[in-house]
Amino acid sequence: MRDVAIIGVGQTPVGEHWTTSIRHLAFEAASHALRDANIDKVDAVYVGNMLSGEITGQSHLGALVVDFMALNGVEALRIESACASGAAALRVGYLAIASELADLVLVLGVEKMTDTSGRQTTAMLAMAADAEYEVSQGISFVALNALLMRRYMHEYGWQRQDFANFAINAHANGMHNPNAMFHMKISPEAYAQAAMIAEPVGLLDASPVCDGAAAVVLAPARYAHILSPAPVKIRASAVGTMPLAVHDRKDPLTLESARLSAQRAYKQADVQPGDIDFFEMHDAFSIMAALSLEASGFADKGQGVRLALDGDIMLQGRLPTGTMGGLKARGHPVGATGIYQIVESVLQLRGLAGPNQVGNAHLGMAQNIGGSGATVITHILEAMDE
Amino acid sequence: MRDVAIIGVGQTPVGEHWTTSIRHLAFEAASHALRDANIDKVDAVYVGNMLSGEITGQSHLGALVVDFMALNGVEALRIESACASGAAALRVGYLAIASELADLVLVLGVEKMTDTSGRQTTAMLAMAADAEYEVSQGISFVALNALLMRRYMHEYGWQRQDFANFAINAHANGMHNPNAMFHMKISPEAYAQAAMIAEPVGLLDASPVCDGAAAVVLAPARYAHILSPAPVKIRASAVGTMPLAVHDRKDPLTLESARLSAQRAYKQADVQPGDIDFFEMHDAFSIMAALSLEASGFADKGQGVRLALDGDIMLQGRLPTGTMGGLKARGHPVGATGIYQIVESVLQLRGLAGPNQVGNAHLGMAQNIGGSGATVITHILEAMDE
Numbered sequence: 001m002r003d004v005a006i007i008g009v010g011q012t013p014v015g016e017h018w019t020t021s022i023r024h025l026a027f028e029a030a031s032h033a034l035r036d037a038n039i040d041k042v043d044a045v046y047v048g049n050m051l052s053g054e055i056t057g058q059s060h061l062g063a064l065v066v067d068f069m070a071l072n073g074v075e076a077l078r079i080e081s082a083c084a085s086g087a088a089a090l091r092v093g094y095l096a097i098a099s100e101l102a103d104l105v106l107v108l109g110v111e112k113m114t115d116t117s118g119r120q121t122t123a124m125l126a127m128a129a130d131a132e133y134e135v136s137q138g139i140s141f142v143a144l145n146a147l148l149m150r151r152y153m154h155e156y157g158w159q160r161q162d163f164a165n166f167a168i169n170a171h172a173n174g175m176h177n178p179n180a181m182f183h184m185k186i187s188p189e190a191y192a193q194a195a196m197i198a199e200p201v202g203l204l205d206a207s208p209v210c211d212g213a214a215a216v217v218l219a220p221a222r223y224a225h226i227l228s229p230a231p232v233k234i235r236a237s238a239v240g241t242m243p244l245a246v247h248d249r250k251d252p253l254t255l256e257s258a259r260l261s262a263q264r265a266y267k268q269a270d271v272q273p274g275d276i277d278f279f280e281m282h283d284a285f286s287i288m289a290a291l292s293l294e295a296s297g298f299a300d301k302g303q304g305v306r307l308a309l310d311g312d313i314m315l316q317g318r319l320p321t322g323t324m325g326g327l328k329a330r331g332h333p334v335g336a337t338g339i340y341q342i343v344e345s346v347l348q349l350r351g352l353a354g355p356n357q358v359g360n361a362h363l364g365m366a367q368n369i370g371g372s373g374a375t376v377i378t379h380i381l382e383a384m385d386e
Numbered sequence: 387m388r389d390v391a392i393i394g395v396g397q398t399p400v401g402e403h404w405t406t407s408i409r410h411l412a413f414e415a416a417s418h419a420l421r422d423a424n425i426d427k428v429d430a431v432y433v434g435n436m437l438s439g440e441i442t443g444q445s446h447l448g449a450l451v452v453d454f455m456a457l458n459g460v461e462a463l464r465i466e467s468a469c470a471s472g473a474a475a476l477r478v479g480y481l482a483i484a485s486e487l488a489d490l491v492l493v494l495g496v497e498k499m500t501d502t503s504g505r506q507t508t509a510m511l512a513m514a515a516d517a518e519y520e521v522s523q524g525i526s527f528v529a530l531n532a533l534l535m536r537r538y539m540h541e542y543g544w545q546r547q548d549f550a551n552f553a554i555n556a557h558a559n560g561m562h563n564p565n566a567m568f569h570m571k572i573s574p575e576a577y578a579q580a581a582m583i584a585e586p587v588g589l590l591d592a593s594p595v596c597d598g599a600a601a602v603v604l605a606p607a608r609y610a611h612i613l614s615p616a617p618v619k620i621r622a623s624a625v626g627t628m629p630l631a632v633h634d635r636k637d638p639l640t641l642e643s644a645r646l647s648a649q650r651a652y653k654q655a656d657v658q659p660g661d662i663d664f665f666e667m668h669d670a671f672s673i674m675a676a677l678s679l680e681a682s683g684f685a686d687k688g689q690g691v692r693l694a695l696d697g698d699i700m701l702q703g704r705l706p707t708g709t710m711g712g713l714k715a716r717g718h719p720v721g722a723t724g725i726y727q728i729v730e731s732v733l734q735l736r737g738l739a740g741p742n743q744v745g746n747a748h749l750g751m752a753q754n755i756g757g758s759g760a761t762v763i764t765h766i767l768e769a770m771d772e
Contacts (some may be wrong), residue, residue, distance in 0.1 A: 001486045021518060044625075053466075054439050058517035060468040060630060063643075063760035067629040073646045075625035076761065077474045080439075080464045082446040088463045092478055099485035100387045124439075131444035132407060239430075239461035243453040244446060257449075260459045374449035375462065 008037025014331030048089030082128030084370030086338025109339030174325025181331035258295035394423025400717030434475030468514030470756030472724025495725030560715025567717035644681035
């Protein structure tokens with residue numbers, strides 16, 4: 001294989017884009033990325049999206065995006081792995097460049113969740129879980145996370161309030177991200193008083209339903225410096241899986257898929273968890289953040305929540321997470337999230353994260369989680385010095 | 387890149403599997419393929435599927451299949467390109483092996499269309515077309531093909547009956563395929579008298595709604611003979627696209643995507659159309675068969691239908707097509723079709739096609755079409771001699 005680099009990034013603001021169709025969202029992010037890479041042609045386009053068919057009645061997004069971008073005739077596919085669809089598309093783009101079958105690839109994540117034509121987004125999101133063994137029992141995605149969070153609190157003796165800093169940190173970081181959905185600080189009191197969605201998951205434990213698109217341009221690493229003043233190398237790309245249904249897992253509080261994905265990524269990049277300068281984690285729910293930190297080797301089992309409590313996850317902490325607001329404050333347009341994580345990581349590695357800049361950011365890790373953990377995709381990125 | 391070979395194939399019968407869930411269909415085809423390849427582990431699984439989310443409420447098929455196959459933890463993604471989802475998954479598997487990032491890959495196509503929980507399959511299939519510019523006008527997929535067929539008849543002076551041999555040939559071939567949905571010969575009279583679905587598309591111009599799954603196992607070509615007694619090399623893999631909406635195409639009767647895809651495939655394999663011994667074409671509708679033959683260089687523009695009229699497409703003809711029944715008689719479980727085409731091509735190249743064996747089958751081509759042609763994916767396969 002040959003090494004792969006990111007030479008351009010683009011994104012739309014995350015929010016409720018009632019007057020913008022999914023093709024226009026895609027166009028905006030992809031145009032920014034192509035302009036950032038200073039190119040107007042690519043060999044292939046891979047689109048990460050979870051719910052376009054179900055919510056807006058439009059499948060076949062690969063060809064749709066290529067046509068609307070006037071990238072006439074080029075290869076295009078759509079990739080879906082529930083909420084990990086964005087990173088899944090990046091994985092395929094990575095394979096295409098690594099195989100030498102493509103030289104320039106556009107990878108896009110796009111999701112339009114607010115324009116549901118009367119169908120319920122909650123029901124659509126539940127399709128990431130096991131339809132026959134979980135959803136048929138009436139469980140929603142929030143409820144699944146509530147069961148996990150309650151079990152975690154029971155097993156390890158944490159209180160609900162101990163999770164508060166996940167949301168507080170995300171919202172503090174989102175304040176300075178112009179593309180974040182929420183620009184408001186929240187206090188420990190606000191967290192404590194948040195309305196319950198599915199106890200113990202409160203409104204401030206859950207990422208919002210929203211629209212957005214993000215894109216990256218990939219090229220062979222050996223040409224990256226010719227094409228970009230500040231390329232970023234993909235040091236590792238790894239997918240791990242485990243059963244969709246929580247009851248089928250050996251231990252419901254171990255994200256085995258995240259452990260596999262992270263271990264494979266560390267091995268490929270030949271690094272240790274301690275080498276990672278910041279972690280764009282998948283904080284769709286507070287409990288997912290805690291479990292992801294543990295499975296990825298950043299905390300002992302049952303102790304992921306301590307990184308939030310101790311402030312380790314803050315910008316000045318030991319392992320900054322959600323540096324541009326994370327899923328909680330930037331927003332979680334599901335199929336786009338994995339690419340937002342990559343775009344934000346690239347901004348950090350380029351030193352362009354503004355007030356949110358992590359000091360000496362050289363090696364970043366992004367982890368995108370599908371379902372309640374059935375698919376986990378980890379990428380490790382590194383700034384490429386001249 | 388390194389060359390890629392197919393070392394195992396498997397399939398379920400195509401039909402109405404009312405009592406079999408999508409995971410069981412997937413399991414059956416994948417198990418056959420793994421057994422045929424004589425392996426029980428793979429590095430990655432790529433699943434082609436179009437409608438599982440919309441029809442059965444289950445997205446996230448990659449992780450689902452891996453879990454149900456007890457392939458614990460391995461990489462898994464779902465790929466969607468409307469009716470070309472099967473070949474799209476093969477494309478990703480091809481990239482994975484070519485990149486040297488995987489050594490053994492399972493590629494699965496699966497679709498369950500008959501178990502619709504009350505939703506209309508016709509409406510679901512229309513999601514392959516342009517939701518905003520075509521489907522919002524009320525057009526169905528059959529109607530789109532009817533418009534194309536009528537225009538074709540008008541432009542080139544063909545009669546409806548001139549298309550009859552596409553269906554007659556498919557049904558004749560399906561007779562001897564135990565996995566085909568239909569085992570009945572049809573006559574020119576039956577074609578003439580078939581009920582109209584959307585004039586001039588009659589019941590015998592359209593492939594059926596059905597369920598099915600097919601799978602292949604991929605490995606590096608250089609190890610293929612160690613792993614399999616009769617491996618098949620993927621000589622080319624190529625994707626072409628064009629606008630989803632028919633009115634956005636320069637010429638609605640030219641499948642520019644198929645032309646691009648076929649030309650790229652010929653170039654990669656360094657062969658000419660005349661070198662192809664048989665063609666598994668995408669005869670979802672008779673008109674698509676004609677347009678595909680023309681765009682792929684097997685007939686002049688407006689003359690694709692002549693290959694049917696003259697019998698060239700029959701088993702003993704110049705270019706046998708749909709050798710195991712094609713989409714019309716084997717059936718068209720949309721996301722699985724692209725893999726059925728590959729499985730059947732491998733059977734031909736192994737000399738195991740029974741009464742349907744094409745003489746001296748050495749080089750085969752399979753073409754999978756998404757939407758009314760927006761995505762076209764072509765693979766060229768070759769028997770690997772010792």
